[in-house]
Amino acid sequence: DTAVSQTPKYLVTQMGNDKSIKCEQNLGHDTMYWYKQDSKKFLKIMFSYNNKELIINETVPNRFSPKSPDKAHLNLHINSLELGDSAVYFCASSQGMGSSSGNTIYFGEGSWLTVV
Amino acid sequence: AQSVTQLDSHVSVSEGTPVLLRCNYSSSYSPSLFWYVQHPNKGLQLLLKYTSAATLVKGINGFEAEFKKSETSFHLTKPSAHMSDAAEYFCVVSSYGGSQGNLIFGKGTKLSVKP
Numbered sequence: 001d002t003a004v005s006q007t008p009k010y011l012v013t014q015m016g017n018d019k020s021i022k023c024e025q026n027l028g029h030d031t032m033y034w035y036k037q038d039s040k041k042f043l044k045i046m047f048s049y050n051n052k053e054l055i056i057n058e059t060v061p062n063r064f065s066p067k068s069p070d071k072a073h074l075n076l077h078i079n080s081l082e083l084g085d086s087a088v089y090f091c092a093s094s095q096g097m098g099s100s101s102g103n104t105i106y107f108g109e110g111s112w113l114t115v116v
Numbered sequence: 117a118q119s120v121t122q123l124d125s126h127v128s129v130s131e132g133t134p135v136l137l138r139c140n141y142s143s144s145y146s147p148s149l150f151w152y153v154q155h156p157n158k159g160l161q162l163l164l165k166y167t168s169a170a171t172l173v174k175g176i177n178g179f180e181a182e183f184k185k186s187e188t189s190f191h192l193t194k195p196s197a198h199m200s201d202a203a204e205y206f207c208v209v210s211s212y213g214g215s216q217g218n219l220i221f222g223k224g225t226k227l228s229v230k231p
Binding site: 035040041042043044045048056090092104105106107108109110112 | 152154160204206219224
């Protein structure tokens with residue numbers, strides 16, 4: 001079983017549409033994240049949730065809204081998609097606030113979003 | 117603030133020769149440091165991590181990295197490259213303070229392995 005799984009893996013959609021990416025982890029972790037990788041392969045955190053509570057919300061347009069129905073799930077909903085939203089979105093999880101205590105952050109395989 | 121700099125955007129080696137991917141970090145605190153690998157169209161896989169224990173860290177697939185505080189470096193090495201090592205490698209430092217748990221990624225080094 002994949003530890004951190006996200007769906008869909010590939011998504012092509014038109015500008016202006018609303019789409020969601022789902023993420024689930026079966027590791028029993030209490031912290032989940034969304035990272036964005038741009039066309040230059042640069043990775044940056046978008047959101048972090050700990051026990052379903054938003055901890056980190058970097059400078060991200062409010063068209064992006066994370067939803068955590070429970071500790072094992074963190075979905076990413078994007079409204080009014082723009083061309084610049086095209087990227088790879090990675091979900092991740094860790095036990096506790098991961099890296100600061102040396103705990104490993106585990107990543108999903110990524111969701112390739114293309115906005116046309 | 118924490119930051120990480122990968123000194124080479126692209127490294128090319130021949131199969132069977134040593135690999136050296138360079139990384140320097142900046143941190144006001146004692147950092148946690150990681151190397152992740154990303155194969156084409158794949159997710160991120162943890163190679164190894166340093167968390168203030170042994171300064172020489174061994175990871176998967178024969179990779180290792182040495183934490184050198186005096187040089188603020190965490191270079192990744194492997195004695196003998198394999199074709200399957202061709203991928204993008206990211207040096208990562210953890211952040212502290214208000215963004216605990218946030219990983220700060222370097223810009224990546226693409227490793228090419230020639231037959």
